[in-house]
Amino acid sequence: MKYYIGVDGGSTKTTFAAAKENGETIKMVTRGGCSYQSVGVDAAVRMLNKEIRGLLASLKLEEEGCIGCCIGMPCYGENESVDQVIFATVKKLLAPIPVHMVNDVEVGWAGSLECQEGIHVAAGTGSIAFGKGKNQQSMRCGGWNEFYGDEGSCYWIGRQAMSLFSKEADGRIPRGPLYDVVKQEMGLINDFYFTDVIKESWAPYRWKVAAFQMYAFQAVKEGDRSVEILYKMAAHELALMVKTIKEKLRFSSESIFVSYSGGLFQVGGLILDPFREEVERLGCILKKPSCSAAEGALLLAAEHFRGGC
Numbered sequence: 001m002k003y004y005i006g007v008d009g010g011s012t013k014t015t016f017a018a019a020k021e022n023g024e025t026i027k028m029v030t031r032g033g034c035s036y037q038s039v040g041v042d043a044a045v046r047m048l049n050k051e052i053r054g055l056l057a058s059l060k061l062e063e064e065g066c067i068g069c070c071i072g073m074p075c076y077g078e079n080e081s082v083d084q085v086i087f088a089t090v091k092k093l094l095a096p097i098p099v100h101m102v103n104d105v106e107v108g109w110a111g112s113l114e115c116q117e118g119i120h121v122a123a124g125t126g127s128i129a130f131g132k133g134k135n136q137q138s139m140r141c142g143g144w145n146e147f148y149g150d151e152g153s154c155y156w157i158g159r160q161a162m163s164l165f166s167k168e169a170d171g172r173i174p175r176g177p178l179y180d181v182v183k184q185e186m187g188l189i190n191d192f193y194f195t196d197v198i199k200e201s202w203a204p205y206r207w208k209v210a211a212f213q214m215y216a217f218q219a220v221k222e223g224d225r226s227v228e229i230l231y232k233m234a235a236h237e238l239a240l241m242v243k244t245i246k247e248k249l250r251f252s253s254e255s256i257f258v259s260y261s262g263g264l265f266q267v268g269g270l271i272l273d274p275f276r277e278e279v280e281r282l283g284c285i286l287k288k289p290s291c292s293a294a295e296g297a298l299l300l301a302a303e304h305f306r307g308g309c
Contacts, residue, residue, distance in 0.1 A: 001020065001021075001061065001065055002020070002021040002065050002066075002067055003018055003019060003020055003021060003026065003061060003065055003066055003067065004018070004019050004021070004066070004067055004068060004069070004070075004298050004301040004302055004305075005017070005018055005052060005055070005056075005066060005068075005069035005070070005097070005298075005301065006018075006019070006069070006070050006072075006107070006294050006295065006296070006297025006298035006299075006300070006301055007048065007052070007069070007070070007071040007072060007073075007107075007294070007297055008072050008104060008107050008108070008111075008292070008293035008294040008296070008297050009033075009034040009035070009048075009071060009072050009073045009074050009104050010033055010034070010035070010074055010104060010124060010125070011033045011035040011037075011038055011074055011124070011125040011126065011206060011207060011210075012032075012033045012124065012125050012207045012210070012263070013030050013031065013032060013033060014030065014031050014032065014033060014034045014047070014048075014051070015028055015029070015030045015031075015292070015293070015294040016028065016029050016030075016031070016051050016052060016055050016294070017294040017295065017297065017298055018055055018056070018059060018061065019295075019298045021067065023298070023302070025295065025298070026059060027055065027058070027059055028294055029051070029054075029055060029058075031047070031051050032047070033074075033207065034047050034048055034073070034074065035074035035075060036074075036075060036082065036086065037074070037075055037206075038206055038207070041082060041085060041086060044086070045086060045089045045090055045093065048071065048090055048093075049090065049093040049094060052069070052094060052097075063094075063096055063097055064096060066097045066098070067098070067301070067302075067305050067306060068097075068098040068099075068100060068301045068302075068304060068305030068306075069094065069097050069098065069099050069100070069301060070100045070101075070102065070107065070297045070298070070300040070301035070304060071090065071099065071100070071101045071102075071297070072102055072103065072104035072105075072106060072107030072108070072293060072296075072297050072300075073086065073101055073102070073103065073104060074103075074104050074126075075103075076101055076102060076103045076104070077102075077103045077140075083101075086101070087099070087101050098305060100300065100301065100304045100305070102300065103128075103130070103140065103143075104122070104293070105120065105122045105128045105129065105130040105140060105143065106130050106138075106140075106296075106300065107293045107294070107296040107297040107300060108120050108122045108130070108261040108262075108293040108296060109130045109131075109132065109259075109296065110293075110296030110297070110299045110300045110303075111261070111289060111290070111291040111292050111293045111294070111295045111296025111297070111299065112259035112260065112261055112287075112289035112290060112291065112293075112296065113257060113259050113287070113290065114290050114291060114299065115132075115296075115299055115300070115303060116132075116257070117132055117133055117134070117251055117252055117253070117256075117257075118131065118132070118251075118256060118257035118258060118259065118287070119131040119242050119245050119246065119256060119257070119258045119259075119284070120258070120259050120260065120261070121238050121241060121242060121258065121259070121260045121261075121262075121275075122260070122261050122262045122293075123152055123153050123154070123234075123238055123260070123261075123262040123263075123264040123265065123271075124153065124154060124210070124261075124262035124263040124264060125146075125150075125153060125154055125155055125206060125207055125210040125263070126143060126146060126150040126153045126155060127142050127143065127150050127151060127152045127153035127156070127237070127238060127241075127262075127264075128140060128141070128142045128143030128241075129141045129142050129143075129238070129241035129242060129244075129245060130245075131245035131246075131249050132249075133249035133250050133251045133252075134249075134250045134251060134252050135250075137249055137250065138249070139245060139248060139249060141241040141244045141245050142241045146206060146209075151234075151237035151238075151240075152233075152234040152235070152236075152237035152238040152264075153210065153234075153262075153264065154210035154211070154213040154262075154263055154264050155206060155209050155210040155213075156234065156237070157212075157213040157216055157230050157231070157234055157264070158209045158210050158211065158212035158213045158216070159209060159212075160216075160230050160233075161178065161212055161213065161215060161216035161219075161227060161230065162198060162209075162212060164178055164216075164226055164227060164230070165178055165179060165182045165194065166194065168226075169191040169192075169194065170191070173226060176219065176223070176224035176225070176226055176227070177218075177219040177222035177223055177224040177227075178215065178216065178219035178224045178226070178227050181215050181218050181219045181222070182194070182215055185215060210263075213264070216230060216231075217267050217270065220270060228270070231267070231270050231271050231274060232274045234264070234271060235271055235274035235275040235277075235278050236274075236278055238275055238278070239275065239278030239279060239281075239282065242258055242278075242279060242282060242284060243282055246282060246283075246284065254283070255284075255285055256283070256284045256285065257284070257285050257287040258279045258284045258285065258286050258287065259286075259287045259288070259289050259290075260272075260275070260286075260289065261289055261292075261293055272286075
């Protein structure tokens with residue numbers, strides 16, 4: 001049987017998919033993150049090889065039957081030497097399977113907009129946007145680094161929420177539900193223990209800082225208006241990437257579709273409502289994703305190796 005492999009890599013989780021030549025998805029499995037910035041190049045490469053091999057073994061598929069494999073890799077395209085090492089190593093390990101590698105935001109675009117013109121925003125641990133316009137012109141925006149960028153992401157909201165907690169704790173702003181949520185969830189006996197706990201157990205781990213966003217979400221559900229503003233700020237930051245791509249690319253239609261993916265959007269209307277307002281203000285149309293990013297990787301594999309998306 002002829003088939004494709006698609007991989008949606010991420011900092012927190014990675015989804016591996018296989019589909020028949022006709023596009024019918026056979027199986028999907030989700031594992032841990034594969035970002036080399038988090039786990040290192042060697043570990044990322046080993047993980048990709050192990051899980052792809054495991055997927056094929058579980059389906060009893062022969063390597064020679066694979067038309068092509070598209071891997072959406074976090075941080076791909078940001079370091080030429082690392083890109084070359086990762087691609088060459090993965091290609092060697094997976095041989096004779098043909099490999100195509102792109103940044104993970106591109107597989108998000110391919111899935112959410114089914115390879116059609118438009119703009120895709122990914123907001124999970126980090127944030128990044130990708131757009132494709134007329135004549136296959138494309139560009140990415142954002143996704144720089146959590147230290148000074150990734151605005152509007154779960155990591156960004158997590159850091160902002162930590163700052164809000166400190167202000168609520170010492171009285172610079174009135175205490176709201178966030179204060180009680182964090183104290184209870186973290187088991188803080190003394191407010192100032194927060195500093196050491198974050199420094200030792202949270203700050204060194206990108207995914208844990210991003211996970212702090214869920215405390216913010218819980219606080220909003222309990223009525224914390226100060227935290228709710230963070231999501232509106234996040235929506236504005238994400239929309240800035242949309243605005244930039246819209247201005248720099250040419251599109252066939254004035255009705256530009258904008259889609260989205262990533263863990264942040266799991267909070268639903270809290271981020272989607274202000275994001276929709278921002279997108280519509282730009283003259284664009286917010287569109288619910290048509291397919292998953294893993295399915296997008298399968299579409300890109302078909303496009304790259306067979307010339308059809």
